[in-house]
Amino acid sequence: MVDTRSGPDFVERRRFARVTQPPLGVEEAQNGVLSPLDFTTGDLPPPQQFAAWQDYISPLLDVHLPENVYPEDGFSAQQSVWNLGGMLMIQHSSPAVGYARLPEKVRLSPLDHWHIIFLHSGQSWTEVDGRVARNEPGLVEIRSLGRPFRGRKLATESIGLIAPVDLFSDHGGLPAASNNVVLGGHRVRLLADYVASVEANLRFLTHDDLNNVKERLREMVFEAVTPLVERNAGGDQVSDMGLMARARRFIAGNIASPDLTAEALCKQLAISRTRLYELFETSGGVANYIRRRRLLAAHAMLSDPSDSRKVAEIGAAIGIDSPANFSRAFTQQFGYSPSNIYKHTQDHRPVLAKGHAGKDGGRPETFEGMLRTLGLF
Structure with a gap:
């Protein structure tokens, strides 16, 4: 028997009309709002390449060439930095190099962020305090930029995250024992897969996507790191998380109070001054942490169009009565003065219009500027 329904004149009869449903979200692929801050040494003559890389990366690290390698040999390095609105994602490729963030740089630097690195x-x-962490593809390395370290690497390609310490404050912060550890396992693989997915779609992220992406990354980093670190940490390190959560909440709630001091924190937490200093060691010290949080609060006030107070009044509101001292501290923290804040907040916006470059497009001027303003968003 011949099935006539398959013949050329067959017309399928349907009880209901067919309505094609177009896939959702496809049109948003053209609406990405991010552009990277790109840097490459490839356009320079080989003898100038390493010096250019040293200058570019200096806010983060001091770097030196391996033995028997010379600047004349060239140093082809590339980096793209994407600001996710308070967290940086960094695509990085460079030859073998030695690196260090020594105590003097840590002391003078306002950066106490976490640096999270996935090697491709x-x-x-x-090395930190004699303990060496070895990273390779398939693992994740975490180090604090608020603590000294030194090391070396082979030629590498990587994707990394730089996040301010306070991004994790809702959870009490990442454990202090997270510094200079290398982790693996299924949680790390889930995190790495999500990071790779975000990396592949950076140019397509919309305004609505950004906060969700940052929050998901924050949660996944915390969920991947904390159980592994806590499992190998002593009871004191676990209790540090609860103390830090209470300390950060107290500081945030009393940021404008002249009575916000180390002594007040000791009383609130019922701990000694020595214990308090140990608690804030990875944040650059308790006084530096309070100062940094106050300056961030002042930055938010100055950036608020509805706040009509003068610069000196806002300085006084965060406990700095001298306008000169406030301006000096503010400029040291952010790299620009309080009176120039509007221009620089536009230049350092976390969301950048796709296809624009230079100051007219609001592109951050430097890598250092992006690092300094991370805690603002």
Whole structure:
């Protein structure tokens, strides 16, 4: 028997009309709002490449060439930095190099962020207090930029995250024992897969996507790191998380109070001054932490169009009575003065219009500027 329904003149009869449903979200692929801050040494003559890289990366690290490698040999390095609105995602490729963030740089630097690194290729060795963390593809390395370290790496390609310490404050912060550790396992693989997915879609992220992406990254980092670190930490390190959560909440709630001091924190937490200093060691010290939070609060006030107070009044509101001292501290923290805040907040916006470059497009001027303003968003 021949099935006539398959013949050329067959017309399928349907009880209901067919309505094609177009896939949702496809049109949003053209509405990405991010543009990276790109840097490459590839356009320079080989003898100038390493010096250019040293200058570019200096806010983060001091770097030096391996033995028997010379600047004349060239140093082809690339980096793209994407601001997710308070967290940086960094695509990085460079030859073998030695690196360090020594105590003097830590002391003078306002950066106490976490640096989280996934290697696509190569290996690295980082030493803190005699303990070396070896990173390779398939693992994740975490280090604090608020603590000294030194190391070396082979030629590597990587994707990394830089996040301010306070991004995790709702959870009491990442444990202090997270510094200079390398982690693996299924949680790390889930995190790495999500980071790779975000990396592949950076140019397509919309305004609505950004906060969700940042929040998901924050949660996944915390969920991947904390159980592994706590499992190998002593009871004191676990209790530090609860103390830090209470300390950060107290500081945030009393940020404008002249009575916000180390002594007040000791009384609130019922701990000694020595214990308090140990608690804030990875944040650059309790006084530096309070000062930084006050300056961030002042930055938010100055950026608020509805706040009509003068610069000196806002300085006084955060406990700095001298306008000169406030301006000096503010400029040291952010790299620009309080009176120039509007221009620089536009230049350092976390969301950048796709296809625009230079000051007219609001692109951050430097890598250092992006690092300094992370805690604002």
